[in-house]
Amino acid sequence: xxxxxxxxxxxxxxxxxxxxxxxxxxxxxxxxxxxxxxxxxxxxxxxxxxxxxxxxxxxxxxxxxxxxxxxxxxxxxxxxxxxxxxxxxxxxxxxxxxxxxxxxxxxxxxxxxxxxxxxxxxxxxxxxxxxxxxxxxxxxxxxxxxxxxxxxxxxxxxxxxxxxxxxxxxxxxxxxxxxxxxxxxxxxxxxxxxxxxxxxxxxxxxxxxxxxxxxxxxxxxxxxxxxxxxxxxxxxxxxxxxxxxxxxxxxxxxxxxxxxxxxxxxxxxxxxxxxxxxxxxxxxxxxxxxxxxxxxxxxxxxxxxxxxxxxxxxxxxxxxxxxxxxxxxxxxxxxxxxxxxxxxxxxxxxxxxxxxxxxxxxxxxxxxxxxxxxxxxxxxxxxxxxxxxxxxxxxxxxxxxxxxxxxxxxxxxxxxxxxxxxxxxxxxxxxxxxxxxxxxxxxxxxxxxxxxxxxxxxxxxxxxxxxxxxxxxxxxxxxxxxxxxxxxxxxxxxxxxxxxxxxxxxxxxxxxxxxxxxxxxxxxxxxxxxxxxxxxxxxxxxxxxxxxxxxxxxxxxxxxxxxxxxxxxxxxxxxxxxxxxxxxxxxxx
DNA sequence: TTCCCAACGTA
DNA sequence: CGTACGTTGGGAAT
Numbered sequence: 001x002x003x004x005x006x007x008x009x010x011x012x013x014x015x016x017x018x019x020x021x022x023x024x025x026x027x028x029x030x031x032x033x034x035x036x037x038x039x040x041x042x043x044x045x046x047x048x049x050x051x052x053x054x055x056x057x058x059x060x061x062x063x064x065x066x067x068x069x070x071x072x073x074x075x076x077x078x079x080x081x082x083x084x085x086x087x088x089x090x091x092x093x094x095x096x097x098x099x100x101x102x103x104x105x106x107x108x109x110x111x112x113x114x115x116x117x118x119x120x121x122x123x124x125x126x127x128x129x130x131x132x133x134x135x136x137x138x139x140x141x142x143x144x145x146x147x148x149x150x151x152x153x154x155x156x157x158x159x160x161x162x163x164x165x166x167x168x169x170x171x172x173x174x175x176x177x178x179x180x181x182x183x184x185x186x187x188x189x190x191x192x193x194x195x196x197x198x199x200x201x202x203x204x205x206x207x208x209x210x211x212x213x214x215x216x217x218x219x220x221x222x223x224x225x226x227x228x229x230x231x232x233x234x235x236x237x238x239x240x241x242x243x244x245x246x247x248x249x250x251x252x253x254x255x256x257x258x259x260x261x262x263x264x265x266x267x268x269x270x271x272x273x274x275x276x277x278x279x280x281x282x283x284x285x286x287x288x289x290x291x292x293x294x295x296x297x298x299x300x301x302x303x304x305x306x307x308x309x310x311x312x313x314x315x316x317x318x319x320x321x322x323x324x325x326x327x328x329x330x331x332x333x334x335x336x337x338x339x340x341x342x343x344x345x346x347x348x349x350x351x352x353x354x355x356x357x358x359x360x361x362x363x364x365x366x367x368x369x370x371x372x373x374x375x376x377x378x379x380x381x382x383x384x385x386x387x388x389x390x391x392x393x394x395x396x397x398x399x400x401x402x403x404x405x406x407x408x409x410x411x412x413x414x415x416x417x418x419x420x421x422x423x424x425x426x427x428x429x430x431x432x433x434x435x436x437x438x439x440x441x442x443x444x445x446x447x448x449x450x451x452x453x454x455x456x457x458x459x460x461x462x463x464x465x466x467x468x469x470x471x472x473x474x475x476x477x478x479x480x481x482x483x484x485x486x487x488x489x490x491x492x493x494x495x496x497x498x499x500x501x502x503x504x505x506x507x508x509x510x511x512x513x514x515x516x517x518x519x520x521x522x523x524x525x526x527x528x529x530x531x532x533x534x535x536x537x538x539x540x541x542x543x544x545x546x547x548x549x550x551x552x553x554x555x556x557x558x559x560x561x562x563x564x565x566x567x568x569x570x571x572x573x574x575x576x577x578x579x580x581x582x583x584x585x586x587x588x589x
Numbered sequence: 590t591t592c593c594c595a596a597c598g599t600a
Numbered sequence: 601c602g603t604a605c606g607t608t609g610g611g612a613a614t
């Protein structure tokens with residue numbers, strides 16, 4: 001084992017910039033690198049310090065999973081600029097449900113995806129290195145007889161020493177090269193040859209989104225705890241002192257409804273009991289959903305009280321004091337709401353977040369407040385889905401409409417109807433209408449925008465027939481597997497696919513924009529500077545030092561222009577962002 | 590204890 | 601008009 005004292009002499013620095021460089025951290029042991037043409041093991045007690053020095057040369061970091069490799073780097077203050085996330089790209093290319101290296105490796109080599117390992121009870125956080133060494137296979141290397149990654153390596157044997165990390169980095173680079181090759185085969189040969197192909201660019205932005213997801217989890221959403229407490233007091237009342245007090249307060253809330261109800265007290269949280277109660281006062285309904293109750297609120301004090309109760313109960317249970325205590329951490333500069341972020345979940349390919357980050361009721365949003373000397377800059381993409389439809393389908397007429405600030409106005413003119421009807425018709429077309437509300441306008445859609453409608457219809461047919469599809473950016477929609485295990489009627493998969501090609505492509509555009517914004521914000525104040533703190537499907541919230549607000553607005557606008565230049569190249573579709581600033585989320589509108 | 594459903598918040 | 605996801609509580613299945 002050659003000891004390496006000067007790592008800065010051994011990497012091909014002059015050619016690193018922008019080039020794939022696989023990195024594997026072996027905490028406390030060292031770091032392994034692999035690039036096209038070589039690999040290296042560097043023993044060091046502080047691997048992140050070595051990575052920080054290499055980062056100055058701005059390679060494209062290749063890692064198995066951002067959560068694993070980028071997290072310790074970010075915690076050590078290293079902000080990687082660009083990356084290639086093997087898990088994220090595997091999801092894009094092969095729709096793997098699991099992003100762990102064993103699944104990614106198997107998918108890359110056309111092998112069956114191994115089942116997830118059954119985790120033993122986390123008494124001591126998984127197997128120790130000793131236990132891993134004990135297992136037979138550990139001396140056999142990372143690849144087993146069937147060509148699969150061996151269990152000890154998947155479980156972390158690569159962290160045993162820098163040479164193991166080096167081998168693991170070499171395998172990462174191999175997978176990266178397989179992914180790059182397959183992405184190239186997806187490219188549209190008719191596309192503009194001077195720019196990188198769309199699937200490759202999508203892979204890069206999906207990778208960046210995976211990194212951003214780690215940053216979002218680490219940074220947290222600034223939330224002013226006293227403001228949140230005040231809002232909760234207004235909506236659900238005082239903070240319970242103990243479980244008995246909580247029970248008493250709950251009873252008070254319930255009684256406000258039950259006083260309007262005849263007979264014995266029922267459990268308002270039980271839909272069946274509520275339905276029976278409503279039946280006893282002459283309201284026979286198929287279910288007790290609020291939109292179904294709404295029409296009766298004016299005539300029934302019971303229904304009115306119940307709807308009010310539901311609203312408060314939602315906040316009390318999901319976004320109440322226990323949520324505040326569990327999910328919001330008090331910090332030096334301000335509270336932080338933290339959840340787990342995923343860069344691309346489910347059929348939609350959207351980002352997801354836990355801890356209520358994606359479904360915070362609007363009335364609580366004024367508690368999302370910037371730190372002192374910081375300001376929020378909020379931006380959202382207007383009418384993103386119909387614009388995406390115009391771009392991905394290549395419908396010239398719809399693209400012409402999408403060049404307007406409000407694209408429903410020209411659509412209404414083309415359909416010879418009013419704007420609200422035009423909007424309903426477009427949405428019904430994209431998501432597969434079931435009721436005949438927009439019938440006439442829909443037929444006019446077929447006449448006015450045949451290319452867009454054909455695109456949607458072909459996606460719907462693929463869904464019904466169980467044929468795999470890819471989104472505009474190249475993300476696999478594994479309809480064959482889904483429909484093979486079908487539990488729902490065929491029409492459901494038709495609607496599902498019709499929606500997935502639009503929602504999915506919109507998610508890809510959004511992430512590409514977010515990745516560009518993230519990169520652009522790097523220049524604004526360094527580590528304690530501007531930071532994306534929330535991604536909400538078509539909306540970005542940025543926490544910015546107040547002196548950089550104008551610059552941040554500029555970054556948002558130039559990033560959108562730069563992103564749509566390649567994403568919607570040649571389509572003639574315009575994408576518009578509405579941008580506002582304010583000290584809290586509610587006021588930044 | 591585990592799983593599904595109803596309900597509802599967001600986009 | 602419809603889709604997606606996360607969270608909660610009840611209630612049935614295990």
